[in-house]
Each structure stands twice: as C-alpha cells, then as structure tokens.
Amino acid sequence: MEDKEILEIYRKEGKQEFAFNLLVQKYSERIYWHIRKLTCSHEDSNDILQSSLVKVWEHLPDFREEAKLYTWIYRIATNETLTFLKKKRLNAMLSLSNYDNTLANKLQSDPSFNGDKLQMALHKAILHLPDKQRAVFNLRYFQEMKYEEISEILDTSVGALKASYHHAYNKVKTELKEQFGD
Template sequence: MVPDSILISRLKDSNTREEAFRELVSQYKERLYWHIRRMVIDHDDADDVLQNTFVKIYRNINSFKQESSLFSWMYRIAINESITFLNAKARRKGISNTELQENLVKNLKADVYFNGNEILLKLQQAIATLPDKQKLVFNMKYFEELTYEEMSEILETSVGALKASYHHAVKKIEQFLTAD
C-alpha cells in the first residue's frame, strides 16, 4: 500500500498520474464501493456511482489542498455523488427520496449480490426509515467502524453532533426492530 502523501504527489505529476491513479483505485475501490452501496443499496447503481466518484477524483486531484486526508476527501466526493444519484433517481421516478429508499430495500431480497439473511434485511429496512444524516452516520459508524473524529473530518461537522445523530439512529432502529 502506497502512503497517501506519495500517491498524491504522483497523482499530481503528469508523468506518473496514470499509474498512480490505478494504484489509488486499487487501494480504495472496495472501501468506497461498500460506502456507496450502503447509501444507494443496489449493486449496479453502486458501480455507476463508484465510477462517477473516481472520475471526479481524477479530474479534481490537482485542486485537492490536503487540508484533510485523501480518504476523507474521497469519501466526501462519494457521499455527494451518491446523494446526487439518489435525488436524480427519485426525480426520474416521480417519488420522494424516502419512497425510493423503501423501494430499494424491498428489492434487496431479489438482488443476486445481496447475501444477507432475514436479520440483515430487517436491519436494512430499519436503516431506510432514518433521516439521511442519521442513515449516513449510522452506516459509517456501525458498518465501516469509522471513529467520530474520522467522520467529523469527512462530514465537516462536530463530534458531538455525530454522537447525537448516531444515538438517535440507534434508538430508532431498536424501536423498528422491536415493533413486531
């Protein structure tokens, strides 16, 4: 694994940019894919958003000021691309984002790339009911095991606000799961 500082300098050098970008994709594609997948739910959509994310990263690497980590910067791009994608998909279908999320979770059981059991499906249904910010924070903390400090850098918000969002998300998920 190439350290980010070396990777960034190689990405900004036109002589080493292509090779460095392949290395960047290799290092981060799986992590970014799963982050995106948890947001957009559908495998094919996640692939599309991941591709868009890497295109944006490639086009904008020279404007990366290194005020945050490379990881945080790329995650912000992935989040924004996912949100843009979901908003556009909901608009195309003429439904709200909440309805879109509910439909995506309903279709998850038929997704050949979903290998979870009934419990995981029920958890995904509960997560789909959360407001966007809580959903994002829950996924980043629970599935990706990011620290509040890492999330704070990525989402550009305070650790306290993130802890509150996570706490509220957990309570809502618990209520959803015990309602039956």
C-alpha cells in the same frame, strides 16, 4: 502504500495515471460498499462509484492536503450518492411513488444478498432513516470510522454527528427489537 507516498508519486511528471491507479486499487472497494449500502443496487453503485472516481481524478490537482486523502475521496463519493438519491426521490415524488419502497424492494429482491433474516431486517430498518443519517450510521456502525473523520466527510460538527448516530442507533435497535424481541 500510504496516501502521502501515493501523492508524492502523483506529483512526479508523467506518473499521474500510475499514482491514480494505486488510489483506485486502494479505495475503490471500500467506497463501493459505502455507496452500495446507501443505494441497495449494484448497477447504481457502479455508476456512482465510477463518476466519483472520475471526479477525484479531475480535482486531484487541486487537492491541498488540508484534509486526509481518503476522507476527501469519501466526501466526493458520499456527495455523489446523496445527490443521486435526492434526484431519485424527486423523480419518485413526481411520479407519485415512494422511493423508500423502491429501495426496500431492491434490497428484498437482491440476488447477491447472502445475509440471514436478522441482517435483512437490519438493512431494511436502516432504509427507514433519512439519507444523510443513513450515511452517518453506515460510516460509524459498519466502517467504524471516527466521528472526526465522518465530520470531514459530511461537513457536519462532531456533536451533531454523535446526536444523529445515537438517534439512528436507537431507532434501528427499537425496530429490530420489535421484530426479534430482546
């Protein structure tokens, strides 16, 4: 079902929860994987996803269709995730530890990781990028989103996003080349 149709249902009296359920069914899985690639933890991703969806519910009455509904939902989820990571990094810094290492350890010891060595190396290399750049890389590389859509999600200019992605892509590629050769 198209987003516009879901929104039309949502605007009918007494149909809000039904329409929201349609949205959750449509987007929760995609949003989950976006969050999961940033946090490297199922539990953290679940918490962030649920709080993001609750925020979507709370703010949906104010949604004015100036942006696409799905980029708006992605935006809420991405902001929640980046805020979560920022807090975690601050806590790690206060306890004199490195949150990058924590993320790498989570990825390494994740029992649900079914990839091969190259995939593991790729996801470890992505962890070496700054959080926002990781979000840009994941949205472009894995989800193959358009720069215009990523621009709406991250509130960053298309030019800056292109530069950021290009830089991240080369960085990850160089790291993989060092490990696996050409």
